[in-house]
Amino acid sequence: MDDPNQIDVPPSFIALYTTPSGQRLLQPIAFVRERYELCEDLAQLLTQRAAAIQFGSHRSPAEVLGQMGATLAAGESPVQPAEAAWVISRLAELLDWPAPAPASGA
Template identity: 60%
Template sequence: MDDSNQIEVPPSFVALFASPSGYKLLEPMSVVRQRYELCEDLAQMLTEQAATARFKSDASEREVLEKMQAAFQQDGSPVQANEAEWVVRRLAELLNWSFD
């Protein structure tokens, strides 16, 4: 059995790759898992950076998260726009910050 099959991808992430009806994936599940691993790793790695940025700049939680999302939307970003939003929402969740 392939180890990557042990990764449980949350529905919120799977939805990024689902058809508008939500019943069919637009990419193979192996691709969705790879993209999820990348996005989850990014969110986990950015927790300390985000907390430090908020402390040093005296910016609000929302401002820090918006700046990080804007950075992900630059050329050369490792994530697509919808993935960037997911990463920032996951980052907010990890930090227990509000990002509505």
């Protein structure tokens, strides 16, 4: 039977849910797809807010992304830490800002 879901999850997100060798998913694809939809929607939603913060505060894009990343990594966030990092990378991509530096110690 064909998969009726037409959402194409990018490899960068799938990598969050694969074994270190990248050979096997750690969660069912339906779960990964659901998490991807949440994270992509969140990144899209945050674009206007991030641009407004950067414009209004005259902070650098790196500072804005860092602040938003810290907020997303907090305990009450709807996303896991690895997902939060992906959301911030996607947000930078959507805004055409430089990619954030990887978090140290992660």
